[in-house]
Amino acid sequence: DTEVTQTPKHLVMGMTNKKSLKCEQHMGHRAMYWYKQKAKKPPELMFVYSYEKLSINESVPSRFSPECPNSSLLNLHLHALQPEDSALYLCASSQGSTDPKETQYFGPGTRLLVL
Amino acid sequence: AQRVTQPEKLLSVFKGAPVELKCNYSYSGSPELFWYVQYSRQRLQLLLRHISRESIKGFTADLNKGETSFHLKKPFAQEEDSAMYYCALLGRRGANSKLTFGKGITLSVRP
Numbered sequence: 001d002t003e004v005t006q007t008p009k010h011l012v013m014g015m016t017n018k019k020s021l022k023c024e025q026h027m028g029h030r031a032m033y034w035y036k037q038k039a040k041k042p043p044e045l046m047f048v049y050s051y052e053k054l055s056i057n058e059s060v061p062s063r064f065s066p067e068c069p070n071s072s073l074l075n076l077h078l079h080a081l082q083p084e085d086s087a088l089y090l091c092a093s094s095q096g097s098t099d100p101k102e103t104q105y106f107g108p109g110t111r112l113l114v115l
Numbered sequence: 116a117q118r119v120t121q122p123e124k125l126l127s128v129f130k131g132a133p134v135e136l137k138c139n140y141s142y143s144g145s146p147e148l149f150w151y152v153q154y155s156r157q158r159l160q161l162l163l164r165h166i167s168r169e170s171i172k173g174f175t176a177d178l179n180k181g182e183t184s185f186h187l188k189k190p191f192a193q194e195e196d197s198a199m200y201y202c203a204l205l206g207r208r209g210a211n212s213k214l215t216f217g218k219g220i221t222l223s224v225r226p
Contacts, residue, residue, distance in 0.1 A: 031212075042201055042216035043159065055211045090159065094212075102205070103149070104214055106159040 004107035023091030030096030117206040121217035136187040138202030147205040
């Protein structure tokens, strides 16, 4: 399995809802990432997990809560989101080493709409 | 700080024409640069990375440290090359790494 998978593909939620995004990879990668991508904009890093520990939080609001239950799974828990949080949420993974050949592989994304 | 600049938003060429997508970077360390491509309704995928010195789908990119550039080139564009292209720089933060993307450029190849 050489892919990063994400579920759901689409999600519509109200501002009072609680939902979760899921990301999975079975490439043995030890680093996993959450990005946010607005329309016609580049991906912006949100969180980095390295060896199942949160290593980078790019000053993301607490209404976004990441979780890494094991080395293959990465979740993003959503609560009390705002309409401006509507975006494509991308998950990526990489080997997690300091090898300069390290490459990030991206999932297809979850398209989130907050009403 | 690490920064990636893609000065153009859109490049439109005819099939068979040469293509050059510009990318400049700013980084205090030794840069690791990538080009990612996003075809319509498909996931973001790696096109090539500077360290591999490879040619993928006819595209090449050479790192020029003097000009701090990593331009993407293809001698003869094809319609299927139409996509959004992002230049990205991998910067190190201690034991962690951060990938910073340029704003991207839309390549449109007309028949």
